[in-house]
Amino acid sequence: MPAVTGNLTEIGGGHLVGKIPEIHFTLNAPNAKAGVMLPTEKLTVTPDANGAFTANLQSTVDMNDDAWYTVSIQWLDAAGNYVKADFPDWNLQVPTGGGTFSDLFGRPPRNTQMVYVSLSAPENPRKWTFWLKDDPVNPANPLNTGDLYQWRNV
Template structure:
């Protein structure tokens, strides 16, 4: 699994002394990849005393459906009791190599349709992926069929 690393060092301008946050990463919906079902059960990490954390997450770029992690930050007291939670409106998309938290979050795209233009069909396409059977580098190529295919959900 790819690791996502980050640092949570300040809260309201002060350091984390006396504060005990937990970060919960949750898939936006159940998903699948390589024949494995992926539920929405959160992955919970607690930052180290210096605020750094590492979250072992599944890569979202190779999942069957469009996928991203949402997150929440829960604040606990010294006894581990819930105090409050933050729910930022971020979407974390994880590549197969993982990466730094600050480089990976953003809003999911509003247009999730993909069209491949090539002489060969894409491998393991997501539902509703389209393929234009054509050589994009040579319009005079006799193999350019102009046929448009679409994969559907069953």
Template sequence: MPNVTGNLTDVGGGHLAGKYPEIHFTLNAPNAKAGVMLPTEPKTVVPESDGSFTVNLQSTTDMHDLAWYTISIQWLDAAGNYVKADFPDWKLQVPPGGGSFSNLFGQPPTNTRMVFVSLSEPPYSGPFLQWLKSDPTDMTNPLNTGILHEWSNS
């Protein structure tokens, strides 16, 4: 089975010390290849403290039906109890040679909407970008208008 390598870092791009994530890779549906049945049981990997991980997955490009892995990231506390989970809408397709996580997406995410939260206008604009004129660090700020701006396709 091919290896997929990647890196998960926290929002600031830092390390994961004191955090306990698990990344779950799950086939989109039961599948088969070369006489082998492949169930949807998740394959779980725990990243190193620097965020790096390697997971051994089945190649999806030679399965009988259209296949990809969905990804979820579960955040646990120090005792291993569930805290929350992230469910990005990514379709990870794995060739027989494996590869880098960031290079294996068969399709871009379907949710392309971005919300920029700031008192000043975003430095860029584009379709599906929204700007919430607000100061996220001070919700008592009278300059927080609550006005949501959205750019159109044109």
């Protein structure tokens, strides 16, 4: 599974001394890929003393339906009892190679019929993504008649 690495300084802006956080990653909905069912059971990660964490998550770019992880942060007291939870509106999409937390969260596109128009193919395209390859001789041509590609088995 792809590893997503990060540090609490990316979330809180400091090391949050004296706080005992747990970071929860939950798939937005049950999903499937390559014959494997993926439930919404949350994965809980506890950062180390320096705030660093690693979460081994499923890649979301190759799931059958539009997928992302929601992120929540639960604060515990010194005895491990619940104090508070934060539910930021972050959506984490995970490429097959994993990555750094701060580079991966954002809002996923709601339009799954994305069409990229460029000279080069899009990086990490989702299933069913279209790419209209620009005319390399005249890429500024608004009536571009370049080749159209679609990803079906990403």
